[in-house]
Amino acid sequence: MSMTIGGISRSRIAAVREREELVYSAARPISQAMIGDGAPGYLGGVPMHWMRDWPMPFPFVVKKANDAKIVDVDGIKLADFCLGDTGSMFGHSPAPVVEAIRRQGKHGLTYMLPCDDALIVGELLVERFGLPYWQIATTATDANRFALRVARAVTNRPKILVFNGCYHGSVDETFVQIRRGWQVNKAGLAGEFRDLTRGAVVVEFNDIQAVEKALAEGDIACVITEPVMTNSCMVLPEPGFHEALRDVTRKHGTLLLIDETHTISTGPGGYTRAYGLEPDLFVLGKPIAGGVPASIWGMSEDIAARWQAYEAAKEPGYSGMGTTLSGNPLQFAAMRAVLEEVMTPNAYARMEDLADRLQQGLAKVIDDNGLAWHVVRVGARVEFVCAQGPLGNGTEAAAAHAPELEAVIHLGLVNRGCLIAPFHNMMLVSPVTKKKHVDRLIMAFEDVISELAE
Structure with missing residues (x-):
């Protein structure tokens, strides 16, 4: 030692x-x-x-x-300087968010139906982040999980690709790592009974050759990545990495999911808008509602059309996507305040x-x-x-x-x-x-x- x-x-x-x-x-x-x-x-x-x-x-x-x-x-x-580990990135209890919570509190906290703020937030998300279609979840973990379901459904492929050392909340299939040259479940998982490497491929960040080799197998639905690796010792993308990643995913028919939950620190539209990234799917959690639990996930026009075609053809039943408290009016009131007045x-x-x-x-x-x-x-x-x-x-x-x-x-x-x-x-x-x-x-x-x- x-x-x-x-x-x-x-x-x-x-x-x-x-x-x-x-x-x-x-x-x-x-x-x-x-x-x-x-x-x-x-x-x-x-x-x-x-x-x-x-x-x-x-x-x-x-x-x-x-x-x-x-x-x-x-x-x-x-x-x-922790600020709820990004949840309160714009400060604790921003005045517009406090006022929005107070206002909505008089009119109900959840009712599983849209409200006026929901309609405005939808337009704000399109304007702010660029993608045309959005859904609301409660945590970034939920949003990532739901977006990956869409990716698997529309590609009819079973696997995802993640980067070694990544962090995407508690999405099960991202808890894989490279250890002594082998793909294994991450250390420390509690109660996990599956070999998660059967549904995920893990390669090193910035290694575009390894990404291309993995995608060439034709069974990977989606690459999920942060624009910058965080939640450990931060790793920046090498020049040209994101452009090459987008090119190689398109070449092999693999979708690209950008998780901006930590890198929203970059600017009002996140790293994605600041650096012109072009994801098929986009996730943001933590600070989007100023500390009220909420997250968003969006998709491109192409993915939305493919998803609608899949939904029309699939067997009826519960999709496994969504929770009862997701999309509640308190979330929308807080998100509107953040998007219009805070962020x-x-x-x-x-x-x-x-x-x-x-x-x-x-x-x-x-x-x-x-x-x-x-x-x-x-x-x-x-x-x-x-x-x-x-x-x-x-x-x-x-x-x-x-x-x-x-x-x-x-x-x-x-x-x-x-x-x-x-x-x-x-x-x-x-x-x-x-x-x-x-x-x-x-x-x-x-x-x-x-x-x-x-």
Whole structure:
């Protein structure tokens, strides 16, 4: 075992971690009393098991959140760069969304029929994202799952292609990976009884030759991909990759699904509109309704026509696509507010400027401390990586991941008033993030890194 991680000694990481845990616990007696030993009534002591994944001795209990700030029950204020891991990318409780929820709350929360806002949102989705036909789901996982069903139905092909290290929510067939040259189920899956590689092919991101070889078999319905690989150590597409991916999918009659749930940080129309991508299917979840659970999935004219022909010919019965609460009026009220008043070009311009400031500040800290790390950004989304870059694929991203080191950095940032995403090193800049928040994060990062690197 190496004595260092990311150029930092393991002993130093352990010492700093011990000290930071003591600081954290001492500052939060109320949270510790409430949840330090687990909250009663919940399996594992938390309402949702991901809440155990924060790198603190125990999660703090939130009292309130607004704009880009969180206050816990001990009265500690934090500049929030996690923002619900993208769900609150435009800030907590944007005023137009709050007003829309209040307005719709008086007229019913769900009734499985369209409303006035639904009709307007349909037009807004076409205008914003370019594809002509849309459906509403509750999570991006649902949307991806439903879109993949359409892909299989209209192509009459059984398999999908995913990229090693990808993340598309909890869509079962995307939980495959390359390990020692073999395709296998991803490690850590709970209760999975199938060999998921029978329905999926996994290749490395940026490897267009591997994509073409897989598609040449003629049994792959759809390639599902993020424009930029996220949720680990971020991997950018190499120049020409997306153009080649679109060409090779069309050549082999394979559909292309772009999942923008994280890369919507790029701009008002996502990475897809910013870089002129041409997907057959498109998915976006998390921030589309300002924090209200909602997602969207759209399709091209051609796919819509093929789907309608399939529906007309198929045996009647439940399609396996949709949930009772999907497309409810609360979702539409919030989505309309986001699309019309929150998710604007001006908002993105501010996000871009401050994210650039954050990227440069973090990179300077890394350089000043002589570390072979790098910082990567896609629009308002910034990540530091505790290894040299750029990274080219999922295997390189997995090798660059440094959980022990990253955990102590995250904890140190919390102790200095800054919260970033727990599962990776992601930081989001919102339209309501202030310059002083960015500078606080840079200074906190500098303090923690200099402690580790001394």
